[in-house]
Amino acid sequence: xxxVTQMEGPVTLSxxxxxxxxxxxxATGYPSLFWYVQYPGEGLQLLLKATKADDKGSNKGFEATYxxxxxxxxxxxxxxxxxxxxxxxxxxxxxxxxxxxVFGQGTRLTINP
Amino acid sequence: DADVTxxxxxRITKTGKRIMLECSQTKGHDRMYWYRQDPGLGLRLxxxxxxxxxxxxxxxSDGYSVSRQAQAKFSLSLESAIPNQTALYFCATSDLGGTGxxxxxxxxxxxxxxxx
Numbered sequence: 001x002x003x004v005t006q007m008e009g010p011v012t013l014s015x016x017x018x019x020x021x022x023x024x025x026x027a028t029g030y031p032s033l034f035w036y037v038q039y040p041g042e043g044l045q046l047l048l049k050a051t052k053a054d055d056k057g058s059n060k061g062f063e064a065t066y067x068x069x070x071x072x073x074x075x076x077x078x079x080x081x082x083x084x085x086x087x088x089x090x091x092x093x094x095x096x097x098x099x100x101x102v103f104g105q106g107t108r109l110t111i112n113p
Numbered sequence: 114d115a116d117v118t119x120x121x122x123x124r125i126t127k128t129g130k131r132i133m134l135e136c137s138q139t140k141g142h143d144r145m146y147w148y149r150q151d152p153g154l155g156l157r158l159x160x161x162x163x164x165x166x167x168x169x170x171x172x173x174s175d176g177y178s179v180s181r182q183a184q185a186k187f188s189l190s191l192e193s194a195i196p197n198q199t200a201l202y203f204c205a206t207s208d209l210g211g212t213g214x215x216x217x218x219x220x221x222x223x224x225x226x227x228x229x
Contacts, residue, residue, distance in 0.1 A: 043203055043221050044156070044203070045220070046217050049215065095215055099215065101218060103157070106155050
């Protein structure tokens with residue numbers, strides 16, 4: 001079956017540090033890949049997506065590249081801010097059919113000033 | 114106003130009680146979903162609906178039921194709540210969209226349910 005594995009959290013960084021949150025997946029066929037972000041007290045929001053191998057999704061300074069050979073979709077940001085503190089979820093879905101999202105376990109990120 | 118609303122936002126109940134969580138959306142989307150979030154497990158799909166007459170089970174539907182009263186409303190019920198149903202519950206919606214495109218899911222703010 002389809003599954004997503006994220007790096008264990010929580011992750012604590014200082015402002016302006018470089019961020020990487022690892023994500024690997026197992027899936028049949030060619031899923032689309034996503035990063036969702038959950039700010040405190042809110043629902044999830046789509047941060048970025050990639051729909052095929054070698055695609056790079058980007059938004060708000062965050063980037064992730066769809067690596068089919070390593071089945072990975074690692075999230076990166078060059079210089080984090082306090083406002084980036086949130087829980088980040090990696091997810092996949094098959095575009096065909098029901099488009100059910102399969103989520104990783106989430107990684108809590110805290111940025112200290 | 115929020116596009117996807119959930120009521121209540123917080124609920125504490127006792128084992129054996131019947132509970133209904135409600136979700137409403139003003140986005141005009143056809144598809145609606147219910148997920149639960151547990152620490153260390155991410156979000157898991159409980160039920161989803163593609164229109165009023167189309168209800169489907171997700172990966173963890175046991176102990177839950179749903180009702181799609183209208184295009185804009187999708188309710189989740191726990192007929193007899195048990196403590197391991199303590200979790201954060203999210204509703205989401207998406208458009209039907211075109212073939213071959215991902216239709217972004219938009220999430221409500223969540224309902225925190227505690228079963229004692």
